[in-house]
Amino acid sequence: MKELLxxxxxxVGGVFSSRSEKADSLYxxxxxxxxxxxxxxxxxxxxxxxxxxPGGVASKSLLFILTVCLLWSCxxxxxxxxxxxxxxxxxxxxxxxITSLGSEFFIEADLAxxxxxxxxxxxxxDWYLYNTVSLENIGSPQSYHVKYKFRMPxxxxxxxxxxxxxxxxxxxxxxxxxxKVMLNTDFPKMYLTESLDPAKLTNDLFGVxxxxxxxxxxxxxxxxxxxAPNTKIWFIPSKTAAKPFAYGADPKDNSKLTGDSKxxxxxxxxxxxxxxxxxxxxxxxxxxxxxxNPNPASAFAQVAxxxxxxxxxxxxxxxxxxxxxxxxxxxxxxxxxxxxxxxxGLPAGKSYTDAQFxxxxxxxxxxxxxxxxxxxxxxxxxxxxxxxxxxxxSGTPVTYKVTFDTYLNRAKFERQ
Amino acid sequence: xxxxxxxxxxxxxxxxxxxxxKKDEDVDVYRPPVASIRFSSVSDFIIDSKxxxxxxxxxxxxxxxxxxxxxxxxPWNLNKVYTSFDNPSKFDLNEVVTxxxxxxxxxxxxxxxxxxxxxxxxxxxxxxxxxxxxxxDLYLADVTLSSDLTKNLFGVPVMEKISSHTYKxxxxxxxxxxKLKFIPNSTxxxxxxxxxxxxxxxxxxxxxTKSQPIVLSKKGYYEITVNTLLxxxxxxxxxxxxxxxNQVAxxxxxxxxxxxxxxxxxxxxxxxxxxxxxxxxxxxxxxxxGIPAGQSxxTAQFxxxxxxxxxxxxxxxNxxxxxxxxxxxxxxxxxPITATPQTYRFVFDSQTGIIQAIKQ
Numbered sequence: 001m002k003e004l005l006x007x008x009x010x011x012v013g014g015v016f017s018s019r020s021e022k023a024d025s026l027y028x029x030x031x032x033x034x035x036x037x038x039x040x041x042x043x044x045x046x047x048x049x050x051x052x053x054p055g056g057v058a059s060k061s062l063l064f065i066l067t068v069c070l071l072w073s074c075x076x077x078x079x080x081x082x083x084x085x086x087x088x089x090x091x092x093x094x095x096x097x098i099t100s101l102g103s104e105f106f107i108e109a110d111l112a113x114x115x116x117x118x119x120x121x122x123x124x125x126d127w128y129l130y131n132t133v134s135l136e137n138i139g140s141p142q143s144y145h146v147k148y149k150f151r152m153p154x155x156x157x158x159x160x161x162x163x164x165x166x167x168x169x170x171x172x173x174x175x176x177x178x179x180k181v182m183l184n185t186d187f188p189k190m191y192l193t194e195s196l197d198p199a200k201l202t203n204d205l206f207g208v209x210x211x212x213x214x215x216x217x218x219x220x221x222x223x224x225x226x227x228a229p230n231t232k233i234w235f236i237p238s239k240t241a242a243k244p245f246a247y248g249a250d251p252k253d254n255s256k257l258t259g260d261s262k263x264x265x266x267x268x269x270x271x272x273x274x275x276x277x278x279x280x281x282x283x284x285x286x287x288x289x290x291x292x293n294p295n296p297a298s299a300f301a302q303v304a305x306x307x308x309x310x311x312x313x314x315x316x317x318x319x320x321x322x323x324x325x326x327x328x329x330x331x332x333x334x335x336x337x338x339x340x341x342x343x344x345g346l347p348a349g350k351s352y353t354d355a356q357f358x359x360x361x362x363x364x365x366x367x368x369x370x371x372x373x374x375x376x377x378x379x380x381x382x383x384x385x386x387x388x389x390x391x392x393x394s395g396t397p398v399t400y401k402v403t404f405d406t407y408l409n410r411a412k413f414e415r416q
Numbered sequence: 417x418x419x420x421x422x423x424x425x426x427x428x429x430x431x432x433x434x435x436x437x438k439k440d441e442d443v444d445v446y447r448p449p450v451a452s453i454r455f456s457s458v459s460d461f462i463i464d465s466k467x468x469x470x471x472x473x474x475x476x477x478x479x480x481x482x483x484x485x486x487x488x489x490x491p492w493n494l495n496k497v498y499t500s501f502d503n504p505s506k507f508d509l510n511e512v513v514t515x516x517x518x519x520x521x522x523x524x525x526x527x528x529x530x531x532x533x534x535x536x537x538x539x540x541x542x543x544x545x546x547x548x549x550x551x552x553d554l555y556l557a558d559v560t561l562s563s564d565l566t567k568n569l570f571g572v573p574v575m576e577k578i579s580s581h582t583y584k585x586x587x588x589x590x591x592x593x594x595k596l597k598f599i600p601n602s603t604x605x606x607x608x609x610x611x612x613x614x615x616x617x618x619x620x621x622x623x624x625t626k627s628q629p630i631v632l633s634k635k636g637y638y639e640i641t642v643n644t645l646l647x648x649x650x651x652x653x654x655x656x657x658x659x660x661x662n663q664v665a666x667x668x669x670x671x672x673x674x675x676x677x678x679x680x681x682x683x684x685x686x687x688x689x690x691x692x693x694x695x696x697x698x699x700x701x702x703x704x705x706g707i708p709a710g711q712s713x714x715t716a717q718f719x720x721x722x723x724x725x726x727x728x729x730x731x732x733x734n735x736x737x738x739x740x741x742x743x744x745x746x747x748x749x750x751x752p753i754t755a756t757p758q759t760y761r762f763v764f765d766s767q768t769g770i771i772q773a774i775k776q
Binding site: 096 | 451456457458460461463473475523525539540541543545578579580582613615616618619645646647648
């Protein structure tokens with residue numbers, strides 16, 4: 001009897017000390033959990049262990065019954081591991097999956113092992129994924145096709161997510177294969193920004209962040225004027241948000257970019273002047289090249305705003321010469337760069353409701369810039385494009401700093 | 417005494433029994449074993465060409481101290497093992513690996529297996545994709561015999577390359593259960609013919625001797641996209657768009673049974689095609705290409721018109737090696753012929769520009 005008790009203690013102790021055995025035991029009770037239902041709450045909370053034990057008679061027979069009950073209840077905890085020489089074979093349908101936030105995708109694989117596959121486990125700690133699906137209730141098959149549906153979290157980081165698929169055979173031998181899940185980073189547009197602060201991204205009439213070129217699938221190319229040494233820049237595919245996608249230097253390897261806004265470090269343009277930056281959002285390689293200064297002789301002598309809706313210029317209404325245009329200030333270091341602080345607002349006595357404007361060279365209607373899109377401009381278009389228009393104004397003026405880079409064909413109106 | 421012994425034993429066993437039955441409710445089984453080995457900055461996915469050197473990087477840290485770091489991949493005979501560490505709690509792997517010149521055309525999963533001093537193991541993978549699979553052209557083979565690949569004057573349909581490793585086509589399945597493979601060489605299924613893995617239908621493989629065709633179960637239009645890097649594909653049924661032309665005609669010269677036909681654009685010196693009874697965009701006609709009696713030219717030249725003069729027509733992407741029809745653009749087909757006529761069945765899909773002229 002003492003020997004029996006000792007055995008029972010050891011067994012019970014064993015059950016409590018082993019997590020994996022515990023998980024296994026839950027699936028050995030003949031619980032009809034459907035294999036299609038991969039909800040871990042359903043799978044692991046199954047109440048397979050409710051055992052009705054008779055009681056009430058304190059006697060040898062009761063002791064016997066209790067002992068049998070106890071043994072029976074603990075029997076399922078017993079490891080049914082067998083000695084095997086094989087290891088499971090895992091054949092993934094897709095090693096790499098590219099998807100988008102909130103989209104569903106499948107992890108599919110063929111598992112095979114002549115010894116029988118006891119279970120498979122999906123694990124990815126970043127997403128708190130740890131789910132073991134027992135195959136013992138279908139007889140630990142020699143082959144099994146896994147088809148497991150996921151939904152890419154709306155908050156998933158823009159990095160490679162490595163999900164482990166582990167097959168375990170009846171000898172507890174395991175094989176792990178990993179599925180790498182990535183977000184689609186072939187963005188239709190990309191912008192350059194000097195700040196990831198969302199308030200700064202939306203504090204403009206237009207032009208911040210600055211549109212750059214997409215040269216081919218995943219490849220982007222920017223030209224930018226660094227107005228001071230050590231200008232910090234990032235790239236973002238959204239005009240108004242820097243999360244979850246922001247491309248900057250990878251802090252672990254600054255020869256590469258990372259597109260994860262949580263870790264991306266600013267790229268630095270060390271000197272004042274024009275730079276070319278190219279990069280690939282798939283390979284995350286990038287180049288930064290300082291460009292020669294453009295020929296100063298090719299810059300226009302003057303650039304002016306022509307149009308209407310400038311609060312301090314009540315008489316300005318689409319004339320093309322002084323005093324009813326607004327001459328901008330030429331940057332002393334860069335003859336292609338012009339700035340001016342203006343107020344957009346409805347001048348006294350006027351009844352129109354929007355500001356409209358183009359840039360001219362103060363040369364009548366010869367040599368001017370309109371925009372790629374009148375009401376939501378991203379680039380200026382020399383001697384072409386649409387008139388900037390539809391910018392709602394009221395009797396309360398709003399002050400903007402206007403910056404126009406005639407070399408890059410980019411203009412911005414930043415609220416002051 | 418014996419009675420008390422039983423009583424005690426009964427109580428004890430009951431406690432043990434209850435405890436044994438209770439544990440299923442309380443133990444948190446969702447929690448995975450604690451990872452004492454951690455990976456960061458892993459080169460998750462490297463793309464390069466066969467024969468090139470790649471650098472596999474990973475930062476590995478271990479609470480218990482590292483015992484062994486191994487980078488292994490059987491198919492490449494790769495088995496690089498580190499057992500001595502300057503700092504046993506941290507190791508930066510920076511391993512140059514050559515992609516073998518004979519590497520299989522697939523994604524390769526190099527395993528990085530780490531063991532700590534307490535015997536805990538942890539594994540991650542570095543995937544290597546091949547630039548070699550970034551073909552200039554990919555063709556949709558809708559025939560099963562390799563001899564049929566060259567039976568068609570225009571070859572099997574060429575897909576549009578929409579980005580690196582990515583190809584797309586709109587295709588009309590003329591019948592149920594059309595079988596497809598994707599081939600980079602329009603005249604051969606060897607060595608590469610991309611199709612599904614016989615042991616895993618959801619997986620694409622490149623080996624032409626093993627791959628199985630992808631089956632379009634229904635008749636109709638499909639949009640088919642293939643990614644040769646990830647070896648994934650997508651097939652979706654799509655409706656035809658726009659209005660079909662009433663008529664389509666072959667216009668040109670070199671049609672053996674039409675000796676007077678020489679680039680006129682009206683009947684009777686054009687060849688009207690037959691409109692398919694179920695698909696108004698599909699036109700077919702069986703014609704003979706050959707030098708008609710009394711003519712001295714030795715090439716057949718043609719375009720397709722809508723029997724509307726020179727308005728609304730199709731020429732071809734390439735005159736001497738035409739692969740598809742181009743609406744209101746392209747070049748005239750210009751193909752050698754002899755005095756011995758050869759019969760072809762022309763099948764033209766005015767929706768997709770896919771044209772076939774199958775040798776009869």
